Amino acid sequence: MTRQPPASAPVPTEDVFVARLLHWFDDHGRHDLPWQHPRSPYRVWLSEIMLQQTQVGTVIPYFLKFLDVFPTLPDLAAASNDAVMAQWAGLGYYARARNLHAAAQRCVELHDGELPRDFDALHALPGIGRSTAGAILSQAWNDRFAILDGNVKRVLTRYHGIEGFPGLPVIEKQLWAVAEAHAAQVPASRMVDYTQAQMDLGASVCSRSRPACVICPLQATCVARREGRTDQLPTPKPGKTLPEREAVALLLRDARGRVLLQKRPDTGIWAQLWTLPQADSGVVLQDWFDAHIEGSLDDAEPLPVLEHTFSHYRLHLQVLVATVQGLRNEAEGLRWVAAEELATLGLPAPIRKLLETGAPPAQPKRRTMRRAATSQDIE
Template identity: 80%
Template structure:
């Protein structure tokens, strides 16, 4: 079994021993484990599973193999490679952080917790994950998997997203890190994430083969279904909107770039308005054509984190635009893969066009 400094922390010892035989050792960002690759994987893995991330990670690296390459890229190029992965603020922050690293840190990620934390999109846990995996520095992490493991192992009650619950969890995470053997920090960080993702899962955890079962409070007290305490549920509000799928005489589709903030920020999508009347006003001001005979496509339904959208799409053939606009662009079907489009809009266009 892996030894522990002072032999005082069974949590660390059992976890590392389990990782050596059952952990994930062949993830693409582990070979080579550079700061840039670790950082990219950590951002992509936020709210996204490993199996989903791997092909996006490899594709993204192919286009932007180094941090300076990412910093020098156009926004549309970055968003195009991220499109479909969701939570697009991650891509915008990643791009902004890369530019900051080039401007302030010589084109490299800084090996400092506060400096990393100050970069866009890097919170305390992500900064710790980068330092511990890229440089094997002793810093704790507290992502969703680790919160679940610690709340069950130590019997911590309360929704772990609350500061009053998160503070003691950070203290426990730091205490465990202090007992990690020299040279094993990258393995220990990965081990926590692997355990939460494969055994200590949200539902139906595999306690009978868990290396921590003997000292786990939730296991001992039969409370694995109760811990971690669930976030109070709320009903997602429904919103309706109208979008237009307009094509010109060349068969090109009109796309509109979204603002830099808000839903689908900086992505190219169909022109959209909150109501049919607002869409008619926008159409009359910008488009040479008529909307009265437009074909109503099936309502597109998409769930965001804060609401559920019912999007009515109207399809029409038009002559063109009345005036050029920097946020509007006619795009041929073959050119769409080079632009960042929201996944539901991309699927709609692929089906219709």
Template identity: 70%
Template sequence: MDTFATKLLSWFDQNGRHDLPWQHPRTPYRVWLSEIMLQQTQVRVVIPYFARFLAAFPTLPDLAAATSDEVMAQWAGLGYYARARNLHAAAKRCVELHGGDLPRDFDALHALPGIGRSTAGAILSQAWGDAFPIMDGNVKRVLSRVHGIAGWPGLPANEKQLWALAQAHLPATRLADYTQAQMDFGATLCTRANPSCLLCPISADCVAFRDGLTEALPTPKPGKPLPERSAVMLMAFDTAGRILMQRRPPVGIWAQLWSLPQADDLAGARHWFDAHLDGAFDDADALPDTPHTFTHYRLHMQPLRWGRLTARAAVGDNDDLRWVAPGELASLGLPAPIRKLLDA
């Protein structure tokens, strides 16, 4: 067995996470769900969402049979909503093509929406013990340091080298534990900042530790300032205290979630208001600007609030517009920033 894998597994036996909810029982469906939720999200955040999602959709066919609104309502607040849409689409495809189960075949698994090379490897190794490498941010960081690989890991040449190393380090047995060990090691010991090198079981083999490069590796992605954007959010209440909500388009930010009607500027907001609501646009109360940072830009939400409005007939005839009582908001899939805005 590769000494890297041997030392990592020995460390995992003493220090790894052995009681995560998706490990008991470790089924393909539970492993898949956890892997999707854990993409760009920390374990402590995922655990309660995982429990609620499983309670709502205990099996893959249950997820496939759910409506988009039901899925988004359970995912709301976890962010990166394309993950939920892909999860739902993949479940439907598994029912159509694979008898309601995840396929135990790399190419078939990789072909499902939302399952990339690393996620496919993680599912196969953890659910079935098959020998496939993974390549999440933790693994990139650990391998870059251990092997002294300079340059941003996302560059094609570096990524190819890292995949080859990940494949070479695979042990012959205990693939599920090894996969978890890599993630735990990077998350708790070989961290991005202030790694615990003195406690590291592989520091004697680590180029970055030997050469004093642990803070420099892996090389960060070249940065650039986030663009700033603004949007006017229309917060309209009717005489019964219900708020007008609009379903987002099927593509783009917050796709298919329910949100407040939105316009790019005041002129657009006035046009939308006049087309859908009876009342005076200029009677709005301007609420404080609320910023939210996405991966690629920062959005400044500028809420306008009206009370005791009535809607034109088009609202009642439109499946993507709905008056919602405050107590019913929890049943809708709402983006976390919108939920915070409404709570405030």
């Protein structure tokens, strides 16, 4: 079901924004991205999910590798969670991979193994929001749907001089009205190009810092350019200090050199990934060790503190290294893993780097542990 622009949205009879953007795209847009050739609903969907919060240059090798392992939607649906996470490892924002997998299984269950060509059905799938559903429909089938990702928000905010943080519901509603009004004026055969053109302009010309206004096809009618406010729009999110949290983890090896990994819960940070046993304090971790491991931590060697920034806090992880005899008892979610098996499992990028190099990823500066984290820190 196509969403129509609200009655209050400005719908010009001749849309300069659309016309100039398409003309620019024909000469300067990206026409050789791997998900464009061949273009299929599955490939478009996969690219859209990977591109959330991630740049094109980073996504391309992951996209190609992922398709080598899961060339079709049913292949993805039939895969194990570990297999999917192993191919996603390093790309970050792992909820995307879990939702992608769950959505593929839902498509097999409800839509004969295909992505549905229906907005409401797409929007109902895990991990597919309003903008992503529109992007899939417009790029896979050339259907008339607006999008509103970060690049498009920035372009529209500057072009129309819209003030207020774009993440606020009242501002986002205004931006959707504008986006849909422009989409209504796109020639019927060019929704694919128009959708890509918006993203390309935001990524290559109307960038977050130092936009290249002198080569922008929209400069003559851009409010922010005319009023000298490109550095003020979009209105930034009210700033706040990122919390600092701490935890302790164990890098345990047995006599065969295998490392002990623990699978994270289904929700929270690094959900469903394999990582080092971890706790919010040394006391809690010692209790866990005594209950599960044959050995001692008396001679454990501390590594430099591993620092990793999540979207809502910065983690300082003290890793202790020890060799132990083994597990007291077999336990679900714990397994010994040889070095050659690591590539088959989904591991957080900093943990994978640690296991491959024997040291945490380089940080600007080291930091001394000051306090124990709370139980909420290690979700």
